[in-house]
Amino acid sequence: MKIKGKRVLVTGADGFIGSHLVEELVRSGAKVRAVSQYNSQNNWGWLEDIPCLKEVEVISGDVRDFQFCQLATKKIDLVFHLAALIAIPFSYVAPSMYIDTNISGTLNMCLAAVENSCEKFIQTSTSEVYGSALYVPIDEKHPLQAQSPYSASKIGSDSIALSCYNSYDLPLSIARPFNTYGPRQSARAIIPTIITQILSGESKILLGDLSPTRDFNYVKDICEGFMKIASSDKLNGEVVNIASNSEISMRETLNLIKEIIGKDVEFVLDPVRIRPKKSEVNRLFGDNSKIKSLTNFKSLFTLKEGLEQTIEWFSKKENLSKYKVKVYNV
Ligand SMILES: NC(=O)c1ccc[n+]([C@@H]2O[C@H](COP(=O)([O-])OP(=O)(O)OC[C@H]3O[C@@H](n4cnc5c(N)ncnc54)[C@H](O)[C@@H]3O)[C@@H](O)[C@H]2O)c1
Structure with missing residues (x-):
């Protein structure tokens, strides 16, 4: 899929990685609709700081609400689903919220994308699903170990997303970034x-x-990985690490x-x-040979x-x- 000219939805766009991905998509010529989690101050999180905000359609809502997901995915070609609760310590305190947001939220987004015939859905996973490395580098076949409620909820969300690929033919790939850092x-x-x-x-x-x-990755490299996965037609139904291959x-x-x-x-x-x-x-140390061999991804930083x-x-x-x-x- 060519990203230029596509109508692209980004959930979690108000967050760290999502706000950088929105910038990258705008730069690539996509028409971006960005989801910011609803709040009464109409605060759009880190989207407020991006220079290209004028070129973005921002909608406020919540992925826990199916009707909102139906509206958000209308007339959308490509979905990047990043919205999630991601803090591990907070997942010890409020695990049920992680199930609602990460698993039910992903199911809502996938079903809405099926209903609206979206051409491609990128589910965002995390290296945390692997737990402590049993071998390195960690490839996509490494066992999954739920060492925190956060990890368990992301294993669940990847799984429910894959079930939509298998059951409803949702054209889906799972992007699995390793630890990401950068501005915001x-x-x-x-x-x-x-x-x-x-x-x-x-x-x-x-x-x-x-x-x-x-395995630390600069946020621009992770966004590049997302774009390569979305652009590839070889990765339907596949899980793909985005990693630097180091620790x-x-x-x-x-x-x-x-x-x-x-x-x-x-x-x-x-x-x-x-x-x-x-x-x-x-220990986390990701194997990036799959993304490198199936797309021309390369860490630049x-x-x-x-x-x-x-x-x-x-x-x-x-x-x-x-x-x-x-x-x-x-
Ligand atoms: N930061 C990392 O190191 C890292 C590594 C691997 C994977 N990931 C994944 O990348 C994605 C983005 O992570 P991030 O680091 O940008 O986190 P972040 O917390 O900055 O962004 C997540 C965004 O999701 C939004 N959100 C939360 N609940 C929502 C809901 N119910 N409805 C709508 N929006 C909601 C929040 O407003 C937040 O801005 C997540 O799926 C995370 O699991 C992050």
């Missing part, structure tokens, strides 16, 4: 947590366990950020940030380059002021 990410994630604390002048940085490894520990990541910012800070273990032992995902861009964005006062550094963000 929530401070619940490790990289913005470190950057916002250092840039706010804290000398003691509060963090959780720094031994796990992650780095949280401790090494902290050191790299300290080096780029040029500030030596002390790391302090904050017990509230430690996950239950069996729930902590100790090294971790250092991506971190430099991210730090530059957070260094702007108007951006940093949107984060509550003194509050632990779950």
